[in-house]
Structure formats: C-alpha cells, structure tokens
Amino acid sequence: MSLSISVVAPASYTDPKTISVAAEALETLGIQARVPASLQVPRRYLAGSVAHRLAGLYDAYDDPDTQAVWAVRGGYGCAQLIEHIDWARLSPKPLIGYSDISVLLDQCYRHGLPAIHGPVMKEAALLSHEAPEQRSAAKCQIEELRELLSGSExxxxxxxxxxxxxxxxxxxxxxxxxxxxxxxxxxxxxxxxxxxxxxxxxxxxxxxxxxxxxxxxxxxxxxxxxxxxxxxxxxxxxxxxxxxxxxxxxxxxxxxxxxxxxxxxxxxxxxxxxxxxxxxxxxxxxxxxxxxxxxxx
CATH class of the missing domain: 3.50.30.60 (LD-carboxypeptidase A C-terminal domain-like)
Incomplete structure (x- = not known):
C-alpha cells in the first residue's frame, strides 16, 4: 500500500538532517512523508511559536492528498496548542505520535477524531541504523503502522x-x-x-x-x-x-x-x-x- 502522510511539528525542534534521513528511508517502503519547507521556525527548544505550529497543523489536515498526519517528534509543547485549536477545522485523518503528542491524541479522541499512538516520524531514521536490531524494530513498527492505516481491525x-x-x-x-x-x-x-x-x-x-x-x-x-x-x-x-x-x-x-x-x-x-x-x-x-x-x- 502506497501512503502519503503530512508531517507536522507541534512540539519540540528536530534536527532537519534527521528529518531528511527519515523521509528518505520511508520512501524505500513506499511511504511519502510530505515535509513542508516551513515545518520549523525554531523558538527556544520548540519547533516554532504557537501560531506557527498551529498553522502547520491546519495545513496538514487541509491537504486532500495525504491519508494521515504524522508528528515528527514529541518533546514539549503540545499542551500549548490545545486552547487555540478549532477542532471543527480538522478533517478525519488520524494523528500519529506518542510521548508529548499524548495530549493531542487524547484531545482528538474527545473530539471524535482518529488518532494512533505509535512511533514519531523521525524514528524512521532508524531504518538506516548500523545496528540490525534497530533497523528490524523500526521496520516492524512502520509496517504495523501501515496495517493500522490500511484498516486492520x-x-x-x-x-x-x-x-x-x-x-x-x-x-x-x-x-x-x-x-x-x-x-x-x-x-x-x-x-x-x-x-x-x-x-x-x-x-x-x-x-x-x-x-x-x-x-x-x-x-x-x-x-x-x-x-x-x-x-x-x-x-x-x-x-x-x-x-x-x-x-x-x-x-x-x-x-x-x-x-x-x-x-x-x-x-x-x-x-x-x-x-x-x-x-x-x-x-x-x-x-x-x-x-x-x-x-x-
């Protein structure tokens, strides 16, 4: 199954090189990670201001050509967005992530939107890890994620x-x-x-x-x-x-x-x-x- 997923940065800043490595690794599995050029405008340890991160979230949900929204990482910052999100604007695409993303997953559930507790996007970089065990675990997690997105019950x-x-x-x-x-x-x-x-x-x-x-x-x-x-x-x-x-x-x-x-x-x-x-x-x-x-x- 070919997938196209919008990448968002609702929490902490991520090294752009790690994001690039992860995106390239995902392509080998037939997954296109759409990483917008404006993904991050670093502010302290955050991926951007509340307004910037919120705009990125709306853009991801508005994209008609992606099947899910994938957080690039956790860290800190998701709770800052909650009071500002217009939940009616979000399409019924699942949000994927864990750690600090937990607060957004829980809010999606409360508002009737799908969500998946699973690996963050940057962890796909482990597909290129030198240790076979790391590569194998990363591939297994992403394949299981693909199954969930394809409707596995x-x-x-x-x-x-x-x-x-x-x-x-x-x-x-x-x-x-x-x-x-x-x-x-x-x-x-x-x-x-x-x-x-x-x-x-x-x-x-x-x-x-x-x-x-x-x-x-x-x-x-x-x-x-x-x-x-x-x-x-x-x-x-x-x-x-x-x-x-x-x-x-x-x-x-x-x-x-x-x-x-x-x-x-x-x-x-x-x-x-x-x-x-x-x-x-x-x-x-x-x-x-x-x-x-x-x-x-």
Whole structure:
C-alpha cells in the first residue's frame, strides 16, 4: 500500500538532517512523508511559536492528498496548542505520535477524531541504523503502522497481571484503550486538557528517563485529580531508563496508589520509548484475556 502522510511539528525542534534521513528511508517502503519547507521556525527548544505550529497543523489536515498526519517528534509543547485549536477545522485523518503528542491524541479522541499512538516520524531514521536490531524494530513498527492505516481491525499486545489485584480473574470487560506518556498526562492535570479515563477504560502508561520518585509523584497527581476514577485497568508499557530508589519495583509503587480505586494493574506492554513501540488506535475498544490486550478497530 502506497501512503502519503503530512508531517507536522507541534512540539519540540528536530534536527532537519534527521528529518531528511527519515523521509528518505520511508520512501524505500513506499511511504511519502510530505515535509513542508516551513515545518520549523525554531523558538527556544520548540519547533516554532504557537501560531506557527498551529498553522502547520491546519495545513496538514487541509491537504486532500495525504491519508494521515504524522508528528515528527514529541518533546514539549503540545499542551500549548490545545486552547487555540478549532477542532471543527480538522478533517478525519488520524494523528500519529506518542510521548508529548499524548495530549493531542487524547484531545482528538474527545473530539471524535482518529488518532494512533505509535512511533514519531523521525524514528524512521532508524531504518538506516548500523545496528540490525534497530533497523528490524523500526521496520516492524512502520509496517504495523501501515496495517493500522490500511484498516486492520485488531491487534494483540502481550501483558502480565501484577498480583491478585482488586479485580478477580479474567477476562476483563471491554473498554476504550487510552493513555500515553505518564509525565505528559500528569503535567496537564487540572487544566482544560486534563486527562480523564472514560468509563471502563484500559489506560496504557509509559515513560522514559525518569527516576521512580518522579513517576510516583506524577501518578499520585493523576490519581488524586480523578483521572482513573472510572478506569478498569492500568497497563504499563516500557519505562526506558527509569531509575529505582530501592528494591521496590515500579509495579509495587503503582499498585499501592491504584489499589484504593479498585483498578487492576498489568505490565509488560511493548509500548513506549523502548526498542519496540507497537502502534495502536487511540480509543479503540479493548479487552484483556489470556495474558493479552486485544484491540478492535
């Protein structure tokens, strides 16, 4: 399947050379990444002012010849756009990304627009990486992304139940699969963009480079803002480069905070900043059965 995708920069600045390498690598897979000349006008660590990044977003959604909108990277800055976006202007093309893009994915879901939690565009540069494992993982993620964009209706992600938890047995009932980067979601708590899991939701969380005490603080913020009050489960993806304080596992810390809510806890999802970042449709209906998170279109 030949794809044409509009590239946007709603968050941090990206080295243009990395973008070029990624675009060239994608062409070898039959994917045209449309990178506008005006993609970035650097401002501090951002890809541009709020007005510039917003204009780029509208242009991408207005392009009649592309099938999706792909964030070039995360980093920081998406939350700044939320109050300014005219959601009625956006066509029903899926937005793709993760990390800081999580806040935009969640807003797309709330406004009835499709979104995919998956690799950012610049990671396609790994298709040219000298390490075979990196090249293979990058190709696998992009092929899985292509399948989702072509209308694939289901996916299966392995996971592991942590402890007995407050919910006895499986399968766990169906609910929308939402979530994303833990620190990003915690940072918008208490704002108009604040994350609130819908009824029965299966919430996926991931992060990178954070010590456990900061992850605990972020989760505490979400728990006490009511973000998980209606959730059925929290499913942990990868927490790449996150450092413990003592012998307590991350699952132990999270279970302690989630237990009073009656929310089941799972871990082991290949989702996040690790080598494998399986793409999934944000808001897709999911259920947990036989050690797998099953997602439907």
């Amino acid at each position: 289901s996916a299966f992600l392995p996971l592991t139940r942590f402890g007995d938890g407050p919910v006895a047995g499986e399968p766990l009932g169906e609910g929308p699969v939402v979530g994303g980067n833990l620190m990003t979601l915690a940072c918008v708590a208490g704002t108009a963009a604040g994350f609130m899991a819908p009824p029965g939701a299966l919430v996926i969380l991931e992060d990178v480079g954070e010590p456990y005490y900061r992850l605990e603080r972020a989760l505490w913020q979400l728990v006490h803002s009511g973000a998980f009050d209606q959730a059925s489960a929290v499913c942990l993806g990868t927490f790449e480069g996150c450092t413990p304080y003592d012998e307590a596992s991350l699952e132990t810390i999270f279970a302690e905070l989630l237990r009073p809510l009656g929310v089941a806890l799972y871990s082991g999802l290949p989702v996040g900043h690790g080598l494998h970042n399986r793409p999934w449709r944000y808001g897709a209906t999911g259920c947990i059965d036989k050690g797998r998170l099953k997602l439907k279109g």
